[in-house]
Amino acid sequence: MIVLPIDIGGTQIKSGLVSDDYQIEATFPPLPSPDNLSDCLALFDDLIQPVLLQISGIAISAPGTIDTKQSIIYYGGTLPFLHDFKVKDYFAKTYGLPASALNDGKAAVLAELARGNLQGCQNAAALVLGTGLGGGLVLNGQLYQGTHFQAGELTFLLPPKLAKIEIGEMRGVEVSAVALVQRLAELLGLADKTDGRSVFQALEQKDKRVYSIFEDYCRYVALTILNLQTTLDLERFAIGGGISAQPLLLEEINRQFDRLKEEVAPVSTIIERPDIVACRHHNHANLIGAAYLFQTEQG
Secondary structure: OOEEEEEEOOOEEEEEEEOOOOOEEEEEEEEEOOOOHHHHHHHHHHHHHHHOOOOOEEEEEEOOEEEOOOOEEEOOOOOHHHOOEEHHHHHHHHHOOOEEEEEHHHHHHHHHHHHOOOOOOOOEEEEEEOOOEEEEEEEOOEEEOOOOOOOOOHHHOOOOOOOOOOHHHOHHHHOOHHHHHHHHHHHHOOOOOOOHHHHHHHHHOOOOOOHHHHHHHHHHHHHHHHHHHHHHOOOEEEEEOHHHHOHHHHHHHHHHHHHHHHHOHHHHHHOOOOEEEEOOOHHHHHHHHHHHHHHHHHO
């Protein structure tokens, strides 16, 4: 069985072909994310038509709340035009193919549970650093989606203060990897504000213009992990998103986590430290996880 997973992100659409043992057989060049449903459907068609005779179905990964039982996207996150999009109905009617849909954070955690760095874990989480902060939870060895399919929506964590909350103060915005790279690129005077490679070259050199901001970013991620750990008592956290391929990111998140524990004595002595690792699949995690759900549903 060959599945075409399509990962609809806030800035890019990624896609590929995944086999029934969750191996990436092919990947296709990423496309800019559309800003309306009509363009989105046209992009789907561009991706599907060349492989239509090869595939057994389509697996969608997207932001927002997704009812996986009915494959309906609600509150499309950074892609509001996807609200109320009925995935199974659309692809069955248009292409005669079965389809599934899964939140992107949950897709990442399924990929790591199936063939990645969360294999064998009973209680774990994936945090996906992208346009916002995606998340997925594994409890008792199973994907936990919650009563309303909203478990792990970490973008909407609020800062710990009793004040009027602006959208820019939500933790998912504070730990936007896309915004981090853009901000550091500006401070470094780079012409390309998406040049993550040059940004991390500067960070590796501990460039004073940007390193303290990077430390603050990693502290936010570490604080999110610590708060989840006090609530759920997990074995391991896997950090995903393209930025997670940078070893420096995991080093700094772990360092900031240990600093946070040391700053609060009860936390240091009582709360067990989880493993904090990178997702094995990095940018491909959502493709593999979406395909995993599809194949599970198809039996």
